[in-house]
Amino acid sequence: MNLKWTALGVLPSIDITPTYFGGDYLALVGLNDHRYRDALANGPNLLQFLQKFEGSHGESLRPSMLLRSDAHPDRPTSEAISSFLDIVIASVVLDVRVRAVTWRRNVGPFYSDSFDMYPWMIGPDGRRLVAQNAALWAVHELDRFRGMPSAAVPVQQVGTEPAHPRFFKQLHRIWKSQFIDETDDWTSRAILRSLKMATSALRLSSATGATESFYDYGRILSLWVSAFEILIHPGAAGKANRQKVLDLIKTIPWQSRMLLEEVHTADFGGGKVANVRLASALYVEMTNLRNDFLHGNPVSSEDFRLANGTMILSYPAAIFRMALATVLPDPEEVTREAALSGLKTHDEYGQHLQATRYRNDCEECLVAAVMPRPPDDE
Known part of the structure; x- marks a missing residue:
């Protein structure tokens, strides 16, 4: 045409x-x-x-x-x-x-x-x-x-x-x-x-560093949390909340052992603390910061910095990318089982792996949230 x-x-x-x-x-x-x-x-x-x-x-x-x-x-x-x-x-x-x-x-x-x-x-x-x-x-x-x-x-x-x-x-x-x-x-x-x-x-966040404030970080983080909540919203008959987002994050097919281990502390408020997977712990921290920021609670620039010195705003994109991949249908997906059984060729499986390299990138990105931070001159 x-x-x-x-x-x-x-x-x-x-x-x-x-x-x-x-x-x-x-x-x-x-x-x-x-x-x-x-x-x-x-x-x-x-x-x-x-x-x-x-x-x-x-x-x-x-x-x-x-x-x-x-x-x-x-x-x-x-x-x-x-x-x-x-x-x-x-x-x-x-x-x-x-x-x-x-x-x-x-x-x-x-x-x-x-x-x-x-x-x-x-x-x-x-x-x-x-x-x-x-x-x-x-x-x-x-x-x-x-x-x-x-x-x-x-x-x-x-x-x-x-x-x-x-x-x-x-x-x-x-x-x-x-x-x-x-x-x-x-x-x-x-x-x-x-x-x-x-x-x-x-x-x-700002057209010039001279006007940038850590309050801009709170605004940006609030938008990220909203993006997740909209993504999982069930429609007029239901509502979105933190747990529904965490339920989606838990269905993400992580490959790395560090992403699967439930060893990362998350503060759910009201004295409830639990060990969860890394992506879930990061999202809980995001929502806690979002709530403090939007409700006018005390916040500081250090609240946006994780224990290893990296910024929490470095990680929402990786979680969101994987969440989208989990909810979006992928007609071109080729499983390892399909390649082994002959339903798909090895070349088709190789092309699938090439097209889904982002998963490795996202996992490597999230691991950076808990690994020792390398020197800036490396």
């Missing part, structure tokens, strides 16, 4: 190189994607608009673009667009966060701010620029425009690592069911709503 692609907006702070962030309706693409070139051909003065973007020091940029195809039944709603970007962010930034802990260096866009759409866009007639949001409604002339990426986050490339095409496909099925097929089931809605909260939790 030959689809006609048109631009909905530009993302100047990200350089997309993979071609799998999309389907037949929406796509997030970079310069070398054929759909990018199609959009240029279908957008009057779109190329001139894009050529007016440059970095803060004058370097030339070519923004990535969010595109819509003519297969979309009508213009996408803002909710559909926002949710689509959420599933891209989840497919990239969660694993960047995990690897930043295990590799002790940044390996890609660390903040969801990198995926912000630029507020100005060339109009359909190619004559005027238009900006519209809750704070601004304006038009301007193309000739006088100078576009820039975010001043708060660096322009970064999204390559084939650590982005996960299989994870994106799982999330895209849910997105399509909700916004294209209009199958409004609670599970899909809860997952996408949870991702919206995770996107907020993954945002930069």
